[in-house]
Amino acid sequence: MPTAPLIACLLSSPPAVGDAQAPSERVEIAPVANADADAGTDDDSPAAASSERADPNTSPDPAPAEPSSDDAKPKRGWQAELFVDVAWGFNSNSPDNHVYRGMYTNPRTNELAVNNVGAFIRHRARAGEPWIFELGFHAGAAVDALTSGEPIPGGDDGKFAGAEVFKHIALGNVGVEVPKAKTVFAAGVFEGPMGIGSFWTRNNWNYTTTWESNLVPYYLAGAKIVQPLPSGFELSGWVVNGFQSYADLNSAPSGLVGLSWSRDPTPVSSPRSGTTAVTLATHVYFGPEGTSLAAKDWLVYSDTWAIYDFDDHFSIAAVWDLGVDRAGRANELQSLYTGGAVFARGTVFESKHAKLDLAVRPEASLDRDGRFFGVDQWLISGTGTASLSLYDHLMLRAEYRFDHSTATEGFFYQHELGSDDDPGLATDQHTVFLALTGWWDVWF
Template sequence: MLWAGMASAYAGEVAPAAAEAKDASDWHYGGFVDSAYLVDFNFPDNHNFRSRSTTRKVNQFALNMAQAYVRKDLSEQSPWGMEFGVQAGYDANEFAFLQGEQKVDGSDTLKHFSRANVSYLAPVGRGLTVTAGLFNSLIGYESLYARDNFNYTRSWIADYTPYMMFGAKVSYPISDEFTATLFAINSYFHLSHPNDQPSYGFQGAWKPTSRFTLTETFYAGPDQTDTALRFWRLFLNNIAEWKGEAVTIALSYDIGTEQIAGRPGDPRAFVMGGSLFTRWNVSGPWSLAVRPEFYWDRNGRWTGNEQFVKAVTSTAEYKLSLEKTTALFRLEHRFDESTGAAGGFFKRGDVSPGVPGLTGSQHLLLLSLILSFDS
């Protein structure tokens, strides 16, 4: 009661305009429209980028994503927060499950939600943050949304780790340099439904300086119909980032394994991938980004095809800002090479009726425009 009285007295001394600005600063809203034209020089008849869940459409105009959101930030003065967002577009169709996985009921509707969570900053020690609902994934460096990334197309490790999580997480800053997070979620991909048991994980984020951050995230859970412990999926995501005034460099490395139930001998699947993210703000609105990467799906458990992929992506960006509106223009070239028993990319012509032909490599050239409004 004493604290409430003091707070009321203080509020009465603040000028109305300042009070309104303070209240408004907690709330944010906005949205964006993301469109692109990707030229695939293999000219596949089905217009698809094989083994991908984002930027799948080639040689045609694609509205890849449109999103609208509202968010309330939390603080010691206002400990409750929330996020809510909706989305649509090609990139919203297949991002939340692996090929062949059973989907949750209503997934065709649920895929259009980008955020739906509440959070609370509890007055415990340095501040314990509890979040429940649909929130941004703790695994991975890149976002589902191209506007948040250095390059327009996403890396292979991004497409096959969760972009979002559904469940609950608890974060606590153990020190000024280290933050620990525990989470319990419904599944590896939030719109897949292999069983009714939850999955679990831990993240440690170490920031010894203002420029360097090291993040380790471990996931463990049952992602098959058989939920026996020996069939659990284990996954480790490692990220090291150095952020300078004009240059940012990040290295992300993933490794995962899972013993496959129902196949002869219950074989153990492995996946491994790495990406080097680099971005240079050349001058003012101009930036360049380069991303070499590799991805090995030994058993085809993640991509649906046994393959080893190497890729290099180069991006030039021009950013035009006017008050709260931003236009991002990106010109990007991407080269992918896929080898292995089931590797390859679609090309023009069928090997038999209804069976597209494959080739070992692919060049993409794209132009994209992302229009954003953020309060």
């Protein structure tokens, strides 16, 4: 993988009955579903949704829960979805290039930006139809930022296609679930399972994503196998092109293994509502990210997170990562990255068609040798977000975020200083985002 920053985009509690939502590989931080809006849902609706992986908060993209009996499974397995994400961001450093350095999901500031528009269609495995299908396309400033580090096949001589075409493929995979064993085999382009944070911001508690989330892969190209185990455990294995890459980085693939555990949700007592749930997961990525295939030159990256849903109205979560990579260094020294975040989300107002969530998130990341962010530094941040969800199709957000870098020459762009090598970059940055996200989906 190129040594340029690989900064790509939380946690979700189980959505309530009636939320037609799609599964997500990554842990997502999204506002919880509006329980009052669930009344009147028929038996054919994607009820009691839960994500493909355990999610810390309510994700707008969980899969419908499967009843215990195959005969009782949902009769509708297809979902179509459209969405748009628009935001205006104020940056206290007023960079002339308008770039929020190191951020993929919200890369533009001091302007009105269309960060992402997309369309998806999905098919869930169900009784009589054990096959899986996902196809999605997206475009916008965030998509351009996300794929900016993609290698070009053929180097400078590469022409015509490459990332300029593939970057618009948000998802594109097919698979099958073995009915008895529930083993899943699939291949294609997937959302990455590591980290806390979805690239599609409406899935998250906060509008901007953490430094940790912008580091681990938002997407992976390859094949995977997932096997549920007794007592709430699940084991997964992946073979992929690289650490977020459509193109082949070299002649050898990389690998990823994951293990998660979820405790069955437990109903809470009045006056609280919903369920209490706990989920833990860990992933390890390993493989060559450069021209050398020797094991000593591999990137090895571990990702561990935990989620606790107190009930439908309050959740907390935490993530911490550790990665080492020699990255072709002549001095034989390995680079080191470590970092993570703590999340908390609570619902402060709820009615039939409106819900207001507040979320806070402190975080810290150390890129000791500048392997991922390009600068040897600590990045320390704090974020607060208010999210107003309306009619299950619209979300209005206001967010304040403070970032601090310990880099000697600074890290954040300011005024006319818009190059990574400019002396006198800013060490602090204040941002305010006002965002509007709309989506429409249908099951059939």
